Amino acid sequence: MREFIKNVINKAPKADYLEIRVEETQTTRIDFVGKELENIGNTTKIGGNVRALVNGGWGFVSFNAIDQLDTFIELAVKEATTTSKTKFQLAPVKPVTDYKIIGTGLKPSSGKDPKGISLEEKHDLCQRYNSLILNCSPLIQTSKVTYRDTYKKGYFVNSEGSDILQDKIFTGISFLALAKNGMNVQQAQTSFGNYRGYGTVEKLESKAEEVAKLSVDLLKAKSVTGGKYTVVLDPQLTGVFIHEAFGHLAEADHIYENEKMEELMRLGKRFGVDDLCIVDNATLPDEAGSYFYDEEGVPATKNYLVKDGIFSHRLHSRETAAKMGESPTGNARAINYNFEPIVRMSNTYLEPRNLTFEEMLSDIKDGIYAKAYIGGNTDCEMFTFSAQQAYLIKNGKIDNLVRDVVLTGNVFETLMNIEAIGNDLILFGGLGGCGKGGQSPLPVSDGGPHIRIKNILIG
Numbered sequence: 001m002r003e004f005i006k007n008v009i010n011k012a013p014k015a016d017y018l019e020i021r022v023e024e025t026q027t028t029r030i031d032f033v034g035k036e037l038e039n040i041g042n043t044t045k046i047g048g049n050v051r052a053l054v055n056g057g058w059g060f061v062s063f064n065a066i067d068q069l070d071t072f073i074e075l076a077v078k079e080a081t082t083t084s085k086t087k088f089q090l091a092p093v094k095p096v097t098d099y100k101i102i103g104t105g106l107k108p109s110s111g112k113d114p115k116g117i118s119l120e121e122k123h124d125l126c127q128r129y130n131s132l133i134l135n136c137s138p139l140i141q142t143s144k145v146t147y148r149d150t151y152k153k154g155y156f157v158n159s160e161g162s163d164i165l166q167d168k169i170f171t172g173i174s175f176l177a178l179a180k181n182g183m184n185v186q187q188a189q190t191s192f193g194n195y196r197g198y199g200t201v202e203k204l205e206s207k208a209e210e211v212a213k214l215s216v217d218l219l220k221a222k223s224v225t226g227g228k229y230t231v232v233l234d235p236q237l238t239g240v241f242i243h244e245a246f247g248h249l250a251e252a253d254h255i256y257e258n259e260k261m262e263e264l265m266r267l268g269k270r271f272g273v274d275d276l277c278i279v280d281n282a283t284l285p286d287e288a289g290s291y292f293y294d295e296e297g298v299p300a301t302k303n304y305l306v307k308d309g310i311f312s313h314r315l316h317s318r319e320t321a322a323k324m325g326e327s328p329t330g331n332a333r334a335i336n337y338n339f340e341p342i343v344r345m346s347n348t349y350l351e352p353r354n355l356t357f358e359e360m361l362s363d364i365k366d367g368i369y370a371k372a373y374i375g376g377n378t379d380c381e382m383f384t385f386s387a388q389q390a391y392l393i394k395n396g397k398i399d400n401l402v403r404d405v406v407l408t409g410n411v412f413e414t415l416m417n418i419e420a421i422g423n424d425l426i427l428f429g430g431l432g433g434c435g436k437g438g439q440s441p442l443p444v445s446d447g448g449p450h451i452r453i454k455n456i457l458i459g
Contacts, residue, residue, distance in 0.1 A: 002165060005069070005157045012073045012159070015052045015080065017090060019158035020073075021295060022048035022066065023337045028114070030122055030147040032130040040123060047337045048155075054080035056087030062338045091321035091328050093298050095161035100292040102168035103195020103285075111197030114149040114171050122147060125201065126173070129208040133177045136212035139219060141185070143212075144176040147201065148193075148431055162297040170194070170288070170443060172431040173201040175208050179215035186218035186403070188388060189374070191430030193443065195286045214389060217401055224390065224402040224458055230367040231407065231456040232360055235426040237387060239446030240373040242278055243348045245383040245411040246271075247446075248436070250280075250305045250313070251331070251343040252320035264381060264412075269311045272415040275353050278306040280315060282330060282346035288429025289348075289444035295341035298330040305348075306415075317343050335439045342437050350448035353421040360420050360452050367393035368458060370405055384408045408457045417456070422449035 005020050012018055024046045031039040049062040050072050059080030061072045104111030114122075126145045133143040149171045156164040172193025179186050188211045194200055233241060248254065255261045282300035284290050291300050296318050303313040314324070317332035320343055332341035361369075369391045376385035390405035391398045426447050433441025 001155055002157070002163060005155055006163060008069045008073065009157055009159060011070070013077045015054050015077050015159065017053035017159055018073065018077075019051045019156065019296070020048060020069070021337055022046070022155040024153040025336075026115070026151045028119065028122060028147070028149045030126045032126055032143065032145040034142040035134065037123075037127075040119065042119065049337045049340075050076040051340065052076040052080040053088060053090065056089070057081065057083040058088055059083060060340050088319055089322040090318040091316075093296075093318065093328055096293065096297055096299070097163045098293070099165045100167070102166055102291060103197070105169040105171060105195055105197030106167055112199050114169060114198040115151060117198050129173075129175060129204065132205055132208045133175060133212040136177070136209060137179065137216045139179045139181055139216050140212055141178045141180040143178070144174075146174045146431055148172050149198075156293065156295070156297050158297060164293050164297050166292060168195055168291075169197070171196070171198055171200045172429070173204065174431045175211045177212040177215040179219055181219045184219050186215050188212075188214035188218065190372070191432055193431050194288045194429040194445070195290060218389065218403050221401040221403040223404040224368065226459045227457075228455050229458050230364050230452060230454050231458070232364070232367065232369045232393065232450055232452050234369070234371040235424060235447050235449055236372050236428050237370055237385070238350055238448035238451050239348070239428055241383070241385065242350050242448060243345060243434070243444070243446040244376070244378050244385070246278060246415065247280065247305070247345045247348045248378065249381070249411070250315055251345070252314040252316045252324060252326075253343045255314060256320060256323050261380070265311065265314070267311055267314070270309055271306050271311050271412060272309040272418055274309050275421050276306055276309045276415065276418060277304060277351040278348070279304055279351060280331070280345050280348045284347050284427070284445075287347045287427055287445040288433070289346035291346070294330045294332045295334050296328070296332040298328045298332065300330045300346070303329050315343050315345065317341060333442060335442050339439050342439065344436060344442055345434060345444055347427060347445040349425065349427060349446060350421070350451065352423050352425040352449040355420050355422050357422055357424065357450050360422055360450055361393060361398070362396045364393045364452075365395055368402070368405060369393055369398055370407065378411075381411045382409070383411055383414075406459045408459060414453060414456065417454045418451055419454050420452035422451060424449045
C-alpha cells in the first residue's frame with residue numbers, strides 16, 4: 001500500500017503541496033441495553049483522503065475506492081485552484097519515513113491483542129458486567145454496557161517526502177446504570193479505554209458494581225444547597241475542567257480568527273499560581289490520546305500550555321503555526337479519513353504537586369468534594385460542569401452524599417483561585433472522547449491530581 005500511494009503521488013498533477021491519508025480499519029462492537037443484546041459484530045472498511053494546496057487554496061476529497069486514487073488527487077487539486085481568497089501557508093517540518101506501533105495491545109510480550117480474543121468471549125465478558133449491574137438492586141431500572149475495539153492501520157504520504165505508517169488498536173468499555181424510585185430517576189456511568197490491549201476491559205466487576213450502587217445511592221441523596229464553596233475536585237473532574245475549560249482555549253484555530261480570544265490567550269499572560277502547570281502530551285505511552293505522528297505527519301510533542309502559572313504554548317497545526325509565526329506542535333488530528341485534520345488536544349492534564357488528599361481536606365470547615373462528570377458546557381471563558389457525585393466536607397472530613405452539584409464560573413478566575421494541588425496524578429481515557437468541529441468522539445485522555453479551589457459557585 002505504501003509503495004502504491006507513493007507511486008501515485010509522484011505522478012500527481014502539479015500542486016504546492018499534496019498529502020494522502022489511507023486507513024484500514026477493523027472494529028468490534030457489542031452493546032447491551034437492559035437485558036437485551038442490541039448490537040454485536042465485526043466491521044471492516046478502507047478509505048482515505050487527499051488534501052491539496054494550490055496558490056494558498058485548499059482542496060479536500062475523501063474516498064473509499066483506493067484504485068481510483070489518481071482521480072481523487074486530480075479532483076482535490078482542481079478544488080484547491082478554485083477555493084479561498086485566504087492565502088493559506090504551512091509551517092515547515094522535516095520529512096519523515098517511519099513505521100510505528102502505538103500501544104502494548106499489538107505487542108504480545110506486553111499486552112493482549114483483542115484481535116486474538118473471540119467474539120464469543122467478548123460477548124460473555126460484557127454480559128457478565130451487564131448482569132452485575134442489573135442484579136445490584138431492584139431499584140435498577142436499566143443498564144448499558146458498550147464495548148469497542150478498533151484496529152487501524154494508517155498510511156500518510158505527502159509531496160515533501162514523508163512516508164509514515166502507524167498501527168494501533170484501541171480497546172474500551174463503558175458502564176451505565178439507571179435507578180428509579182417513583183419519579184426520582186438517577187444514573188451513574190464510567191468508561192475505560194486506551195491502547196494497552198484487552199486487559200483494559202478485564203477484571204472490572206467491582207467497577208460495574210460501583211456504578212450500579214452509586215445510581216441507587218443517589219436516589220437517597222439530598223440536593224446540594226446553592227452558594228459559594230471551597231471545592232475539592234477529584235482527578236477525573238480536574239481533568240475534565242482542564243480539558244474543556246482551558247485546553248480548547250489553547251487550540252490556536254480558536255485564537256487567530258477571534259480578536260477577543262487573541263487578547264484573552266496572549267502568550268506570557270499569568271493564569272494561576274506558580275505551582276500551576278498544564279500539559280498536553282501526545283508522547284505518553286499507551287494513553288487514549290497518544291500517537292507518534294499527527295495527521296499531518298508532524299511528530300507528537302509535550303507542550304506546557306501553562307508553565308509556573310504563565311501561558312506558555314498554544315496547540316498548532318502546520319497551518320495555524322504559519323499564521324501565528326510559531327512552531328507546529330503535532331496537534332492536527334481527525335477522527336477518521338472522512339475529515340480534514342484540525343487542531344485538537346491529545347493527553348491533557350494538570351501536573352501534581354506535594355499535598356495528600358487528607359491534607360487538602362484538613363482545614364476545610366464547610367466545603368464540597370466533587371467527583372467525576374456527567375455533563376456541562378463551555379462558552380469562551382465561562383464554564384458549567386455537573387459532577388456525577390459529590391459529598392459535603394465538614395471540619396476536614398468527608399460527610400454526606402449530595403446530588404445536583406453544578407459548578408459554574410469564569411475559567412481564568414477559577415484558575416487563579418486554585419489554592420492547593422495534590423500529589424496523585426491519574427489520567428482517564430474512555431470510549432467517549434473530545435468533540436469539535438463536527439468530529440466526535442476523538443480519543444483523548446485527561447486528568448490531574450486532586451485540587452482545591454476557593455469561591456466556586458455551586459447551583
